[in-house]
Amino acid sequence: MEPGEALRVLEAARAGGLEAIAAAGTLEELEAAKVAVLGRKAPFTEVQRSLGSFGEDDRRRIGRVANEVRGALQAALEERRAELARIEEERLLRADAVDVTLPGRRPRSGSLHPLTIVERDIVEIFTRMGYRVAEGPEVEDDWHNFEALNIPPDHPARTMKDSLYIDVDGLLLRTETSAVQIRTLESQPPPVYVVAPGRTYRREAVDATHLSVFHQVEGLAVDEGLSFADMKGTLEAFARAMFGERRRVRLNPDYFPFVEPGAQVAVSCFVCDGAGCATCGNGWIELLGAGMVHPRVLENCGVDSERYTGFAFGMGIERVAMVRYGVSDMRLFVEGDVRFLEQFQGAA
Ligand code: PHE
DSSP states (O other): OOHHHHHHHHHHHHHHHHHHHHHOOSHHHHHHHHHHHHSTTSHHHHHHHTGGGSOHHHHHHHHHHHHHHHHHHHHHHHHHHHHHHHHHHHHHHHHHOOOTTSOOOOOOOOOOOHHHHHHHHHHHHHHHTTOEEOOOOSEEEHHHHTGGGTOOTTSGGGSTTTOEEOSSTTEEEOSSTTHHHHHHHHHSOSOEEEEEEEEEEOOOOOBTTBOSEEEEEEEEEEETTOOHHHHHHHHHHHHHHHHOTTOOEEEEEEOOTTEEEEEEEEEEOTTTTTSOOTTTSSSEEEEEEEEEEOHHHHHHTTOOTTTOEEEEEEEEHHHHHHHHHTOOOGGGGTSOOHHHHTTOOOOO
8 A cells, every 4th residue: 555545544534434424313323334434344453463574753743643543433432432322311301201291190089879879878967966876786676676676576567578588497687677766765765866877687578669678767766755756856957967957857657666656757858849840759868767766665675664765767878869969760779880889079
């Protein structure tokens, strides 16, 4: 190689090398450019290899230029490597970025079952009046479900037609929460003020207004000097808290073996205010059974019926929920369609 040509090759290697280095877009491309520019087969390297064939002056001159070119190329490589590393890091950071100003993902919250809402509201109204919550088993014996409640052996409620018996002799699924009246009076002396919410069972064809598994809330107050007027006042206070301040209650005579006298309790319609409408028909909504606790029931539980009197009441939670929410078919409460069930809100 001519000295002149060697110098031209070196200048070309410098210019071409700087261009190739600047053009490298990734660290891999930069590595390839380094091999092309300073590697064993690069024109620059060939010139260096042939330095020995030049005379001393040329060798010095060309050697100095070669050192300059190598220095320039190495500096450019280093600079580009640092630049590409910075770009790569920025890319990674951007890919990893978390935008802390984005709104959070809210977990979807569920809703209470309408029967749960109604049961809680009923219980809440009575606990505010000083009542406690009482409980009893769903599998009951003859004594608590019938005998002690003054339901004689020949009463129609005793027959297979209304009751669901289980395989153990003398046991059945309770037909009304009134059984809890007995359990409460057996376990504590008066004064007693309790509400007992719970599940009840009857052998019944299921239709729009009947379920074979349903819910009731029982109420029981036993104390000295309790009268029918106390009962009416209590139920009126309940009706107002549940259905609005303008509600009145109407008592009609009714028969339940465990109360005397017994009454069917209706509440003035909260839709039409008692004028008569599609919800109520004649202005009144029949909502519960009630009455003065039968002296025989008190005596059955060892309570002195000369000293103590009391009243009891019971209502169906499904029935209260139907009138409160304007639901015309009771089966909707148990069919489990979430679109239906999530629509309801309590009084609170
Ligand atoms: N247990 C009665 C029923 O299921 C309701 C009731 C309770 C009536 C208490 C009077 C007193 O229909």
